[in-house]
Amino acid sequence: MSFIDERRVxxxxxxxxxxxxxxxxxKGINDEVDVSEIKQKIxxxxxxxxxxxxxxxxxxxxxxxxxxxxxxVIGCAASILEQNSSRNVxxxxxxxxxxxxxxxxxxxxxxxxxxxxxxxxxxxIFIVGTPVVAINNDDVNSVxxxxxxxxxxxxxxxxxxxxxxxxxxxxYDIVLHSLLRNVVDRTAIDTTEKRDFINVVTLSENxxxxxxxxxxxxxxxxxxxxxxxxxxxxxxxxxxxxxxxxTLNPDEGEYFAKELEEVFGVKYIKSSVPIGFRGxxxxxQKLSKALxxxxxxxxxxxxxxxxxxxxxxxxxxxxxxxxxxxxLASAIHFTEFIEKIGGEVGGLGIRYIxxxxxxxxxxxxxxxxxxxxxxxxxxxxxxxxxxxKNEVDYYISFDxxxxxxxxxANVSISLxxxxxLGYEGVAELVKIIENVKSRGDFYDYLRNRDNSKIKLSWxxxxxxxxxxxxxx
Amino acid sequence: xxxxxKSPRNGCALHGVLQTVQAINGVVPIVHSNSGCAIxxxxxxxxxxxxxxxxxxxxxFSTDAQERHIIFGGASRLxxxxxxxxxxxxxxxxxxxxxxxxxxxxxxVEAMTRESRxxxxxxxxxxxxxxxxxxxxxxxxxxxxxxxxxxxxxxxxEEKNDKLVNIFGILPKEDIYYRGNLAEIKRILEGIGxxxxxxxxxxxxxxxxxxxxxxxxxxxxxxxxxxxxxxxxELYGVKNVEFSNVPTxxxxxxxxxxxxAAELGVSSDVVDAFVEKEEKEFDYYYQGVIDDFYNEAGSKxxxxxxxxxxxxxxxxxxxxxxxxxxxxxxxxxxxxxxxSSDDSENDVLNTIANEVYYTQDGKEISDILSNNNIELVLxxxxxxxxxNGKKRTGLDISFPAYNKAIVNKSYVGIRGALTLLEDYLTxxxxxxxxxxxxxxxxxxxxxx
Numbered sequence: 041m042s043f044i045d046e047r048r049v050x051x052x053x054x055x056x057x058x059x060x061x062x063x064x065x066x067k068g069i070n071d072e073v074d075v076s077e078i079k080q081k082i083x084x085x086x087x088x089x090x091x092x093x094x095x096x097x098x099x100x101x102x103x104x105x106x107x108x109x110x111x112x113v114i115g116c117a118a119s120i121l122e123q124n125s126s127r128n129v130x131x132x133x134x135x136x137x138x139x140x141x142x143x144x145x146x147x148x149x150x151x152x153x154x155x156x157x158x159x160x161x162x163x164x165i166f167i168v169g170t171p172v173v174a175i176n177n178d179d180v181n182s183v184x185x186x187x188x189x190x191x192x193x194x195x196x197x198x199x200x201x202x203x204x205x206x207x208x209x210x211x212y213d214i215v216l217h218s219l220l221r222n223v224v225d226r227t228a229i230d231t232t233e234k235r236d237f238i239n240v241v242t243l244s245e246n247x248x249x250x251x252x253x254x255x256x257x258x259x260x261x262x263x264x265x266x267x268x269x270x271x272x273x274x275x276x277x278x279x280x281x282x283x284x285x286x287t288l289n290p291d292e293g294e295y296f297a298k299e300l301e302e303v304f305g306v307k308y309i310k311s312s313v314p315i316g317f318r319g320x321x322x323x324x325q326k327l328s329k330a331l332x333x334x335x336x337x338x339x340x341x342x343x344x345x346x347x348x349x350x351x352x353x354x355x356x357x358x359x360x361x362x363x364x365x366x367x368l369a370s371a372i373h374f375t376e377f378i379e380k381i382g383g384e385v386g387g388l389g390i391r392y393i394x395x396x397x398x399x400x401x402x403x404x405x406x407x408x409x410x411x412x413x414x415x416x417x418x419x420x421x422x423x424x425x426x427x428x429k430n431e432v433d434y435y436i437s438f439d440x441x442x443x444x445x446x447x448x449a450n451v452s453i454s455l456x457x458x459x460x461l462g463y464e465g466v467a468e469l470v471k472i473i474e475n476v477k478s479r480g481d482f483y484d485y486l487r488n489r490d491n492s493k494i495k496l497s498w499x500x501x502x503x504x505x506x507x508x509x510x511x512x
Numbered sequence: 513x514x515x516x517x518k519s520p521r522n523g524c525a526l527h528g529v530l531q532t533v534q535a536i537n538g539v540v541p542i543v544h545s546n547s548g549c550a551i552x553x554x555x556x557x558x559x560x561x562x563x564x565x566x567x568x569x570x571x572x573f574s575t576d577a578q579e580r581h582i583i584f585g586g587a588s589r590l591x592x593x594x595x596x597x598x599x600x601x602x603x604x605x606x607x608x609x610x611x612x613x614x615x616x617x618x619x620x621v622e623a624m625t626r627e628s629r630x631x632x633x634x635x636x637x638x639x640x641x642x643x644x645x646x647x648x649x650x651x652x653x654x655x656x657x658x659x660x661x662x663x664x665x666x667x668x669x670e671e672k673n674d675k676l677v678n679i680f681g682i683l684p685k686e687d688i689y690y691r692g693n694l695a696e697i698k699r700i701l702e703g704i705g706x707x708x709x710x711x712x713x714x715x716x717x718x719x720x721x722x723x724x725x726x727x728x729x730x731x732x733x734x735x736x737x738x739x740x741x742x743x744x745x746e747l748y749g750v751k752n753v754e755f756s757n758v759p760t761x762x763x764x765x766x767x768x769x770x771x772x773a774a775e776l777g778v779s780s781d782v783v784d785a786f787v788e789k790e791e792k793e794f795d796y797y798y799q800g801v802i803d804d805f806y807n808e809a810g811s812k813x814x815x816x817x818x819x820x821x822x823x824x825x826x827x828x829x830x831x832x833x834x835x836x837x838x839x840x841x842x843x844x845x846x847x848x849x850x851x852s853s854d855d856s857e858n859d860v861l862n863t864i865a866n867e868v869y870y871t872q873d874g875k876e877i878s879d880i881l882s883n884n885n886i887e888l889v890l891x892x893x894x895x896x897x898x899x900n901g902k903k904r905t906g907l908d909i910s911f912p913a914y915n916k917a918i919v920n921k922s923y924v925g926i927r928g929a930l931t932l933l934e935d936y937l938t939x940x941x942x943x944x945x946x947x948x949x950x951x952x953x954x955x956x957x958x959x960x
Contacts, residue, residue, distance in 0.1 A: 085596035088574035091548030094555070113612055113642045114517065115524025119555035124519070125914040128897065133520045138643050141616055152516035159518070159875055171546055171613045172643060175582060202546040203613065204579045417547075418570030421600055444571055493566060498600040506596060 042302045049217035049295075051205035053080065058207045058394035062415035063422055063504035066388070066401075069413045073398040080510040089418035093170060093200045094119055095211030099243055100166050100198065101129045102269035103276070107162035109152050111145065111180065112136055112170025116202075126247075130160045141176055149183050157191045163273045164223065165195045174201035196222045207392050208417060209292055212243050216296040219268060219276050220303075228280025228304050235278075237263035238309075238331070239285040239300065241293030242270065245461065252462035253288060253314060256324060260337060267296070280304035284330050286323070288461065289313050291369040291397050312373055314461050317345060317380065319373030344463045352466075356473055357383030360433035363412075363449065365389035365423070365441060372403045377466070379406075381473065386432040387412040389423060412503070420444050424494050425503040434476075446486040451476050519874025519894055521844060521911060524642030527553040528650020528686070529609055530572070533638075533658075534565040535684035537717030538604030541567055542597050544590045544621055545611030547576035549642070560893075560912040562685045573597045577613050585617060590624045598633055604718040605665070606635040607658070615641035629665060636661040646872075648736050648819070648845050651683045655711075655740040658721055660747070666718075668725050668748075674776065676707045676727040678744065681737020682758065684712050686819060686845070688913050692922030693758060697733075700759075700925050703786045704769050704778050714920075725750065728776055733758045734821035735857070736845075751775070756857045757825035758924040761833055762791040764825075765926055790926045797930050798833070801937055808940045810835040815881055816865070817891030818910035819845035820857055826890060826909055827864035829929055830936065840884050841865040842891070844872040844910065888939065905943045907935055 043049060052058035061081040062069055072078065093116065100108050101123035107130040110117040117133040124131070134152040136145045149167065156165050167180055184195045196218050200211055240257070242250050250270060257264045265275045265282070279285075284307040285300050287293030294308075301308040309330045314323035321341050328337030362383050366374060368390045375385045385407050393401070393415055412426045420441060427435065427448035435442065435449035442454035453476075459468040476483070498505075523531075526545070530553050533541045543550050554569040563569060575593045577586045590608070598606060608625045625637040640653040662668065679697060684690050694713035701708045709720040709727060724730075725748035730741035732754045741752035753775060759768035766787045773783045814836055816823045820843045830836035841861050861868045869880055877895055881904070889895050889906035893914035896904040908916060909923065922928030 083576075084592050085600060086547075086574060086576045086593070087570055088543060088545075088550035088572045088576065089547045089570055090551055091546060094548050094551055109516075113524045114520050114522065114646060115527045115549070115552055115642045117520055118523040118527060118552040121521070121912050122555040122559040125559045125893070125912070129519075131519060133517050135515065135517050135520070136643065137645075141612070141643055148516060155516060155518075172616065175613065175616050202548055203577055203582055206547075206576070206578065208548075420571050421573075439570075441570065493602055495600055495602055 042299060043217065044220055044299055044303050046217075048199050049210070049213045052207040052210045052213070052392070052394060053205055056394035056396045058392050059415055060206045060392040060417055061507055062393075062413070063426070063507045064413060065409065066404075066407055066411050066413050067409040069393065069415065070401055070409075073393055073401065078393075078395060078398075081507050082510045083419065083506050084508055085421070085506040087418055087420060090208040091202045092205055092208045092211030092214065093168065093202045095208045096168060096198050096200050096215050098123065099212055099215045099268055100168070101131070102127065102271075103164075104272035105162060106130070106164045106166060106273065107132065107156040107160045108166045108168060109134060109149070109156055110168045110170065111149050111152070111178070112172050116170040130156065130162060132156050136172055141172055144176060145173065145178050146183055149178065149180065150187065153183070153187055153195060154191065157193050163193055165193050166198050166218075167195060168198045169200045171202040174203070194222060206417070209392065212292050213295045215268060216293070216299075220296065220299050223273065223276045224279045224300075224304070225277045226280070228278070231281060232305070234283040234306065235281045237265055237282055238327075239267050239279050239282045239297075239306065240264050241268075241285060241287040241296055242266050243268070243289065243292040245288050246457065248457070248459040249288070249461040249465065252459050252464035255464060256314075256320075256462050260324070260328070260333065260340060262327070262331065262333075280306060282306050284309050286311055286327055289367065289369050291367060294396070313370045315370050316373040316377030316466060317348070318376055320462050320466065321345070322373070348463060348466055352381065352470055354380065354382055356381040356470065357434075359384065361386030362434040362436055363387035363389070363427060363430075363432045365435070365437040365439065367391050367438065368393055368397050368400050370438065372400055374460075375404050375407060377469070381470070383434070384408075385411060387426060387430055389414045389416065391415070391417050414503070421494065421498070422503055422506075424448055425499055425501070428499045429503065446483075447489060447491045450487065451483045452486065517873050520872065521874075521892060521894055522872055523553055523556055523647040523650075524612075525640045525645040525647065525650040525653065526609060526611055526642040527556070528647030528683075529638055529640050529654040530650070531557065531647065531685045532651045532654050532683070532712075533607050533609070534568055535690070535712040536721070539718060540597065540601050540603035540606045541572060541609055542594060542606055543572055543574040543609045543611065544586065544593070544614045544619065545574060545577060545609075546613050547574060549611050550574055556912065557685055559914055560688060561917045562688065562911075564918070573601070577611075582613060582617055585619055586614060587619045587621075587624055590619060590621065591627065594624060594628050594635065598628070598635075604634065605662075606633065607654075608635065608637040610637070610639045610641045612642045615639075615643065634665040636665060648683060648686060651686065652736045652739045655680065656743045659724060659740055659743045662721055666722050669723060671726060672728065673707065673723070673726045674728045675705060676709065676723065677701060677772070677776075678709045678724050678727045678730040678741070678750065679711070679733070680730060680741045681733035681735070681821065682712075683734070683736055683819075686911055687822060688908070688911050688916075688918055689921050689923050689928075692920040693924045693928060695920060696922040696925035696928045697758060699927075700765060700769065700790070701772065703790070704773055704783050706772070706776065706778070729753060729772065731755065731772065734819070756860055757821040757828070760825040760829040760924045760929045760932070762794040762926060763832070764828070765790055794926050794930065798933070801933065804937050804941070805834055808937065808944055811837065812887045812940060812943075813837045813839045813885060814888040814890060814906075815840040815842065815884065815886040816909070817842040817844060817877055817881075817889065817895040819843070820861070822910055824857065824860055824864065825924060826932065827861075829932060831864055833929075833933065834936065838865040839886060840867045840869065840880060842869045842871060842877055842880060846870050888943065890936075905939060907939050
């Protein structure tokens with residue numbers, strides 16, 4: 041069923057009964073989600089984590105020819121300083137203050153959008169919602185209607201609010217939904233003849249990972265456009281004319297790919313995250329089958345794997361245990377990769393699980409059923425507890441949490457700024473783990489630093505102490 | 513009416529509050545907000561290598577308020593969060609921080625904190641929410657709150673220490689080199705026999721806030737330090753001396769220590785000996801680069817974009833010790849504070865630069881810089897980025913400073929001034945070298 045005519049996208053919790061609070065074992069989480077409707081849990085102690093506004097801003101900041109108006113208090117625009125450090129983002133804050141929370145911020149919003157239009161000449165202006173605006177119930181749509189008569193730019197409301205979902209990936213859904221509804225050229229719906237390129241949906245991947253996938257696409261002479269990050273307004277507009285869509289992470293981009301298929305007739309190539317040997321192979325095979333270039337692709341895969349095989353020591357991890365802090369879609373092939381290089385997975389931290397991705401758990405059923413599993417965005421204090429009780433040799437984070445967990449594992453690694461997708465990713469991962477051996481003193485120093493801020497009494501308690509069943 | 517801002521560099525008041533308490537050893541912040549507030553602050557600081565405290569980013573305890581807490585109120589969720597945070601983390605002081613969401617909903621943050629306090633926990637609250645101002649106001653507000661509310665949870669010593677001074681007005685993270693700058697000021701004041709509460713540098717923490725009332729003097733180095741210093745004056749009679757900036761260079765340091773020494777009755781022999789030693793140290797290194805002023809540095813027209821006190825100290829130093837031609841100063845921190853436009857800081861700024869502007873708006877700053885034929889920009893990374901992807905030549909002296917790792921560098925006092933001198937001359941030399949290469953290419957042989 042298409043959602044394109046809905047004004048607002050539903051939160052992941054409402055749409056997919058997404059669970060982002062769990063602390064137990066792999067068997068436990070399997071049982072928990074193997075039901076018709078996943079029961080929600082809450083934390084009675086929590087730490088700050090990314091909300092859907094931050095995810096939306098991360099996606100929007102990487103679209104060229106646009107301006108972003110963050111309609112809220114000035115601090116709600118602060119995170120863009122991070123994105124702006126690597127590219128030139130045009131962002132404005134409507135800079136609401138206490139008075140505006142009483143009298144409304146509509147006029148300020150109007151002025152901000154007009155200013156963005158006049159200064160940047162953006163073809164597309166995003167208005168990003170924030171908590172103050174949502175609580176105040178500012179009528180953003182009326183402002184947009186009024187402005188569309190005045191300016192020659194599309195103004196799109198990103199209906200984020202910061203408090204309706206515990207699953208920040210909803211922010212990607214909101215952005216993708218808004219692009220589908222407002223930017224993707226609808227004349228493509230009636231076109232049966234598609235053009236010779238594919239959409240590659242990328243959201244959370246860093247530039248290095250995207251470059252690794254781009255290399256594969258270029259090596260195979262596949263015409264592609266990246267969406268929505270690393271793209272521009274024209275690329276988004278013509279998404280409906282593509283012959284197919286593939287996502288680098290189906291948990292993040294599938295909403296867009298499915299809608300493009302259902303509404304615009306653009307084939308969705310469902311694939312794994314291209315991680316490790318099997319993930320990369322699966323990604324290329326699915327892609328090549330859809331594009332009719334299997335022979336060329338198989339030869340490419342053979343050569344890449346042969347080359348990498350020569351460099352890989354299958355006992356690199358030598359039986360070492362690894363706690364992976366990762367997203368579930370990436371876990372499928374990353375856990376395989378860890379086993380391929382001689383390691384064993386000793387625990388998992390995953391961000392969320394829902395009715396859409398729970399089948400992925402079955403794909404990691406080769407893992408020991410009793411290993412600890414935390415479902416959480418962040419919540420480092422629970423990870424301290426779990427790792428204290430379940431000693432592991434390696435803690436590997438796909439985010440930037442390795443520094444915090446350094447005292448709880450012999451070796452802590454962050455992949456936030458590394459390449460881990462595609463074949464270049466395999467090579468880099470191997471290099472990172474090879475380097476561990478020569479950095480023993482470094483990891484020892486990190487591990488032995490003062491760690492007295494967390495109470496020992498907490499580390500002795502059950503790790504799920506603060507996770508409770510939600511009562512409605 | 514407060515207007516919209518392009519490329520805002522300052523966070524909200526909550527961000528100012530949070531980054532201030534994050535910089536105090538032993539303090540555990542508990543944020544009553546939706547989940548992303550503290551991460552917004554973290555990401556902006558991370559862009560400048562300033563996310564360098566323990567309770568930062570995803571390690572900040574937060575109620576992560578959801579829709580139900582907005583509809584039905586979040587006070588009971590806060591109560592639960594306070595109780596559980598104390599069970600998990602050791603802290604010398606827990607501080608509950610307010611947010612826009614909580615302020616708009618009207619959660620009784622004070623009552624929830626008081627409840628725990630009544631059970632003997634060392635916990636206080638700061639009710640400043642994001643919508644109350646910008647990050648500078650957050651510093652002023654929370655430091656004042658700590659001073660006023662600390663007696664509720666700890667015994668404040670009564671005995672005065674006539675050699676102890678408090679330092680205010682050097683803002684954590686807003687002053688990107690705050691740690692190094694505080695350490696240098698501490699070194700200087702210790703040099704004339706004083707003890708120093710910097711509150712936010714190595715070896716300082718809650719204990720120093722506790723002892724602040726026993727000090728003989730508070731020194732405020734920017735307008736943002738005045739409110740906490742005045743709170744101490746009102747509550748405990750600690751005299752406050754205000755400076756428009758942190759002394760940078762031997763003459764300024766000498767004037768500063770003499771003034772402080774006079775206030776506290778430090779012997780002039782001690783002061784003279786210290787000043788002489790510092791002047792000699794500065795001059796020894798200054799001599800080593802003196803040719804560069806004539807050959808390289810003096811002729812550059814430059815702009816400074818920074819908070820007021822940073823602009824005064826950096827501009828004043830470069831003008832006096834390098835003979836810099838400072839065309840423009842853009843002050844970025846006075847937007848939210850209603851100050852008269854003819855106060856003494858304005859006079860000081862006007863003696864340093866030809867033109868002085870007040871704005872934090874990225875577009876306005878860019879236009880000012882483009883219209884004034886500026887060769888070097890001393891400011892934030894935002895001020896050096898050009899629309900075409902190129903960078904203006906310059907030096908990072910204010911927030912945000914991209915691609916930097918900041919540990920304990922200083923640009924104030926004597927040793928910090930020498931570092932500033934070194935960095936400035938390096939930038940000038942690199943710029944001149946690049947221009948020389950362009951010239952050589954231009955005048956190259958042309959034989960067809």
